[in-house]
Amino acid sequence: GDSVTQMEGPVTLSEEAFLTINCTYTATGYPSLFWYVQYPGEGLQLLLKATKADDKGSNKGFEATYRKETTSFHLEKGSVQVSDSAVYFCALSEGNSGGYQKVTFGTGTKLQVIP
Amino acid sequence: DTGVSQNPRHKITKRGQNVTFRCDPISEHNRLYWYRQTLGQGPEFLTYFQNEAQLEKSRLLSDRFSAERPKGSFSTLEIQRTEQGDSAMYLCASSLRTTGSSYEQYFGPGTRLTVT
Numbered sequence: 001g002d003s004v005t006q007m008e009g010p011v012t013l014s015e016e017a018f019l020t021i022n023c024t025y026t027a028t029g030y031p032s033l034f035w036y037v038q039y040p041g042e043g044l045q046l047l048l049k050a051t052k053a054d055d056k057g058s059n060k061g062f063e064a065t066y067r068k069e070t071t072s073f074h075l076e077k078g079s080v081q082v083s084d085s086a087v088y089f090c091a092l093s094e095g096n097s098g099g100y101q102k103v104t105f106g107t108g109t110k111l112q113v114i115p
Numbered sequence: 116d117t118g119v120s121q122n123p124r125h126k127i128t129k130r131g132q133n134v135t136f137r138c139d140p141i142s143e144h145n146r147l148y149w150y151r152q153t154l155g156q157g158p159e160f161l162t163y164f165q166n167e168a169q170l171e172k173s174r175l176l177s178d179r180f181s182a183e184r185p186k187g188s189f190s191t192l193e194i195q196r197t198e199q200g201d202s203a204m205y206l207c208a209s210s211l212r213t214t215g216s217s218y219e220q221y222f223g224p225g226t227r228l229t230v231t
Contacts, residue, residue: 004157014166016165034219034223037205042224043119043206043222043223043224043225044158044206044208044221044222046219046220048219049219089157089158091157093219093220102148102149102160102171103148103160103208103220104160104165105158105159106157107155107156107157108155108156108157
């Protein structure tokens, strides 16, 4: 079945540091890939997405590239801020026989940015 | 539209009691999903509705769980005879099926259930 593996946290960085959160996936077909973010006390928010190989998703300074050859979708940001402190989930969505897109999530990576 | 809403946000119940949660999706969305998230884990799929029809249920959804979406708008998730293992965050998401869409799902804030 589909699965998503992402690096374990917590990840602690100083403000303005470079961020990478690794994510790899296993899927039977050609999934869409997502990064969701969950701020403390809030629901999951879609951060960015990519729907086919070599697509780059970007939002709020974050970016991730869909790498089919390495089955990866690593999240990066050049300069993190304290406000980026949250839990980040890598996820994939693939059509199935029911005609809908079930989302499979990784376990989440907690990011803490210190001033 | 303010997004997906869920009520209550928190529920504490004693083992053996029944609980019911409500989800109001984004108004034009025809697909609705329930997920469960335990501490330190990502959300796990429970069930899915297309309009009022429940089209798939996960093996995680035991017969103590029942979900409905009677008019294709809001949905309820009921857990009967709750057990401590049911303690989790229950998330609702909705999406709109359109041609060429990537079917991204929009999540509500969740209902945190604690079974004592």
